[in-house]
Amino acid sequence: xxxxxxxxxxxxxxxxxxxxxxxxxxxxxxxxxxxxxxxxxxxxxxxxxxxxxxxxxxxxxxxxxxxxxxxxxx
Numbered sequence: 001x002x003x004x005x006x007x008x009x010x011x012x013x014x015x016x017x018x019x020x021x022x023x024x025x026x027x028x029x030x031x032x033x034x035x036x037x038x039x040x041x042x043x044x045x046x047x048x049x050x051x052x053x054x055x056x057x058x059x060x061x062x063x064x065x066x067x068x069x070x071x072x073x074x
Contacts, residue, residue: 003072011064015057022072023049031056034067
């Protein structure tokens with residue numbers, strides 16, 4: 001699927017940017033973390049469809065590399 005993928009938030013960071021042409025104004029983005037993202041306890045997604053990217057943020061920098069999968073539903 002071109003509207004899905006895997007990525008990571010690197011240790012010490014609090015976000016990752018994902019560049020994808022599948023993103024539109026009405027896209028819904030589903031994020032599933034595969035590893036712990038401590039000490040963060042919340043995450044959110046910011047869409048920028050005009051730039052064909054979205055960003056996954058966590059509320060604190062992660063202690064270790066944190067892996068996640070994402071899926072766009074249009």
